[in-house]
């Protein structure tokens with residue numbers, strides 16, 4: 001088979017790249033090859049309680065008219081110099097341009113016992129089905145990693161009647177929230193009956209064939225199953241010997257999402273991107289960025305020359321009756337990029353402290369100093385769900401390098 005553009009990977013990045021390529025130039029042939037049938041990854045939580053893969057599907061045929069799709073097939077070898085792909089069904093595809101959108105894989109720290117039956121990562125629909133199966137088998141679960149996925153799993157499993165222990169090397173949601181907000185959330189988890197260990201190092205997972213306990217800082221905790229959600233790593237195995245890699249081993253890309261080889265683009269969880277706030281390269285494996293980067297890579301692969309200046313991070317979720325939102329740079333990331341910042345508590349304008357905390361709960365924000373100028377670099381809130389309009393307004397204030405006083409225009413002020 002021959003094609004103008006070959007897209008490898010059928011996640012949100014690959015699908016948006018394929019649609020964008022076809023939309024930007026309908027005369028070009030676009031082939032999309034994906035190991036998995038596409039589905040909405042953030043929705044896999046719903047499979048724990050029931051439901052099927054079909055309900056998660058993001059594949060709408062009307063959206064990708066004209067794209068040839070090959071699902072359930074893996075690209076075994078991708079020769080980016082000779083422009084030849086070999087699939088694991090023996091088929092070969094000759095291409096002019098390629099978009100690499102191979103996503104990421106779970107990172108499981110190398111503790112002893114991580115290979116035991118009953119130790120599950122949480123990234124794919126089959127992982128979610130494994131967790132569902134476990135609900136019928138045991139009642140004690142240890143979740144390793146208190147990021148958004150770990151905290152959400154803890155709340156879901158707790159509500160399903162499980163005895164949940166959440167263990168985290170640092171602090172709850174430390175990559176998204178500053179300390180007072182993180183503490184607030186930890187206390188909320190605990191008051192709801194979820195056990196939380198912060199600053200806890202998992203030493204090993206014990207068991208015969210199946211897991212039976214987890215050793216944390218020398219103490220043994222019983223477990224019928226263990227979920228490991230300690231982050232992801234970019235999947236680059238078919239291109240790592242050909243493309244330059246950048247931040248955290250992700251594929252190096254420029255402002256066009258082009259890689260180190262001409263005519264080859266990369267996007268999504270396998271690729272680095274530019275952070276809009278600091279202008280620095282970063283690795284952010286999140287769906288909203290995968291979608292935008294995919295659109296850019298796809299359109300540019302058929303001749304557009306659209307550059308981007310950076311993407312802004314927006315993450316959040318709801319659990320235990322509250323909402324968490326984190327936009328822009330959070331402290332941990334700012335520190336790792338060498339960006340100086342200070343934090344400033346915020347409140348809705350005109351509302352007295354005390355009343356606002358009942359309404360809004362702790363709200364935090366960052367005032368950062370970037371390139372010598374004082375400006376808003378991030379915003380965090382834990383409490384009631386923020387409206388889409390407020391989130392968009394805050395994102396634009398951060399993107400447009402606004403000063404803290406400009407938050408008054410959207411009804412917020414320093415507490």
Ligand SMILES: Cc1cc2nc3c(=O)[nH]c(=O)nc-3n(C[C@H](O)[C@H](O)[C@H](O)COP(=O)(O)OP(=O)(O)OC[C@H]3O[C@@H](n4cnc5c(N)ncnc54)[C@H](O)[C@@H]3O)c2cc1C
Nearest residue numbers: 009011012013035041042075103104268269285286287288
């Ligand atoms: C439980 C969970 C909840 C999440 N919630 C959110 C959220 O609320 N908001 C948010 O923004 N992000 C969220 N994320 C992150 C988001 O899902 C990812 O950032 C996003 O899926 C990345 O898309 P992608 O297309 O780059 O990669 P992936 O989704 O990993 O897709 C890549 C695809 O490429 C395929 N592939 C890899 N190698 C090959 C090959 N050689 N040949 C063929 N196919 C190949 C893979 O099988 C995979 O299907 C969540 C993730 C998880 C796991």
